Amino acid sequence: MMKILVCISNVPDTTTKITFTDNNTQFNTNGVQFILNPWDEIALARAIELTDGGKGTVTVINVGEASTDATIRKALAIGATDAVRINAKPHDAWYVAYQVAEYVKANPFDLILTGKESIDYNGSKIAGMLGELLDLPSVSIIKKLDVDGSTATVEREIEGGKEVLTIPLPFVAGTAEGVAEPKIPNMRGIMSARTKPLTVVEAVDVKTFSEIISYETPAPRGQVKLVDAGDPAQLVELLHTQARVI
């Protein structure tokens, strides 16, 4: 029986136009739809495939407040066995990783998956921090994951190529595209998600190491300069003499 833990985060929908309030110190959640982080959907899908047919269980864990329960239920509807929510505002990556690590120390797993990054804070940090906190190997960005008994084969993304690794379980990995196709919950999944166990655990005290001071959005670009379709040579000229990028 393989026990897999999938860390999930609750993030603004990919179509969200990002704005801020309180003098650019707070993310404006007004009217924002929250979703299961797309990379975590991949981790979850692979975890379900690996444990399919009674070969194991998939627990999802989230560090968040009650407002994330809808996203947790979505993960249960997709096929997770049970869920844990550590009841706290996810202050920063260190805070989140610490909470999850404390939980795992008391409740060991054979494999811990995260997404490659969260689409809100894009840290790619939780997998590595968990690995370090639990003294386990970690691979931050993987594109393939196979498990054979107590050993896994993973492919890691590198610049201009890939690296193939073998790692004994347990370890931590952050999943990118290629690991699995995200799964869409079916009716039965949605119905059963309501009754699957969601355990709420209180957070432990931990000091924090970082603080977001303010936000900004990228500076708007000027008006586009259009070049006639019949004369791309003019574009080349502009890129050379005006933009100076070639």
Place this chain on the structure above:
Amino acid sequence: MSVLIYAENAGGKFKKSTFEAISYAKAIAEQAGTNLVAISIGDVAPGDLTALGKYGAEKVLNVSNDKLKNFVNQAYASVIAEAAKVQGADIVVLSNSFSGRGLAPRIGVKLQAGVADGAVALPVIEGGKFTVKKTAFSGKAFATVELTSANKVVALTPNSYKVVESAAAGQVEDFAVETKESDFKAMIKDIVRSTDKVSLPDAEIVVSAGRGLKGPENWGMVEELAELLGAATACSKPVSDAGWRPHSEHVGQTGIAVSPNLYIAIGISGAIQHLAGVSSSKVIVVINKDAEAPFFKVADYGIVGDAFEVLPKLIAAVKEYKASV
């Protein structure tokens, strides 16, 4: 006190993103009024190690240990954290490369340090505060983060800081480390590099195409243009989902975020998820047959036209330009 920079190599050679990170680390060291120490792990030629002095490294710690020839996340993190302790470095800088993203969080935990990943500008060190700007919301925004811990780890986004030369001694020293067996559980079986191509996250120019190209058989033009410009090729999500191009080329909020000097988008509509991954490109060129395509709103230069007619002409024009310089 000092600043430690991890000088990452790929197959024994330092990469441009490494020189960017060293230049960046040097500027931080100057701001903090301290010196810069570099650490290199693996097999790098002695001349290349000394050359790190050119970018401001006073000292270059060289770790050449058979077990550490190839990147092992856990073991490299141990070595870098150990070096930081021995050197009394309170700021560790590295590139936010694929490997860097595995290392930074582990080093952060070992040093009990706040980690600023994906930094895009020099930190501001003022009134006892250390703040740094990083990407957030997949390129849709930036966040300024204060690292409140005594030790700090900063991972620099490739292509966001210019390589600057500033002569320093570049004194190479062997740095002996004791490795721990438990750091080597992950074992490399194979490394596959497509050496002939510019890697996407590091590329200064990216030629990217979308569904407007109709099918994988039409990518010859895209590749030809990219090759002429020394560019990496990229694509939109539906293109990699359809298997026309590999996933590693998929750019956007749920793909790779890039920040090249020039991003050329051909037959891509400019959906919000795609724009997120390319908005920090310095110059954006859009080629699309639909004048109303949203991509034109964030483009610097544009051609409204059919890619199948425009691209051959553009390729010819680039050839002519290249022949003239």
